[in-house]
Amino acid sequence: MSTLAISVFTDEQYDDGLLVVLGSNTTEATLATKSHDPKVLGVTTDLNNCEITLAEFGNNATFPLVAVAGRIDCQVQGPIDEGDCVVTSDQPGIGQKLDPTKWVPGCIIGKAVNAIPDDSVQLINIVVGLH
Numbered sequence: 013m014s015t016l017a018i019s020v021f022t023d024e025q026y027d028d029g030l031l032v033v034l035g036s037n038t039t040e041a042t043l044a045t046k047s048h049d050p051k052v053l054g055v056t057t058d059l060n061n062c063e064i065t066l067a068e069f070g071n072n073a074t075f076p077l078v079a080v081a082g083r084i085d086c087q088v089q090g091p092i093d094e095g096d097c098v099v100t101s102d103q104p105g106i107g108q109k110l111d112p113t114k115w116v117p118g119c120i121i122g123k124a125v126n127a128i129p130d131d132s133v134q135l136i137n138i139v140v141g142l143h
Contacts, residue, residue: 090128
């Protein structure tokens with residue numbers, strides 16, 4: 013499965029594998045900090061992890077790449093099983109398993125390909141774009 017990434021203007025440089033949301037008037041994207049945020053945009057990445065790149069601004073600290081479709085590594089807090097929906101959490105940039113009682117339209121970024129059996133934060137593979 014190919015991964016599609018776009019370049020966006022962010023408020024600062026972020027490590028790969030973090031969830032970002034649509035930003036304010038001054039930035040296109042910022043680190044996700046709210047659980048089940050419907051403004052979720054994608055997962056920070058670099059050129060080595062993408063097959064298709066729409067980088068009109070280039071790939072640098074000011075305009076990093078954000079995976080918006082395909083398979084990508086993402087920091088997620090468990091427990092989570094394969095196939096569970098991934099959403100933002102209150103931890104900056106970290107994903108978590110969807111709580112169906114907190115679901116709002118647009119809050120799901122994708123599905124977990126790997127499982128985390130405990131409550132640790134791990135880099136796992138997710139499929140982005142399955143809402």
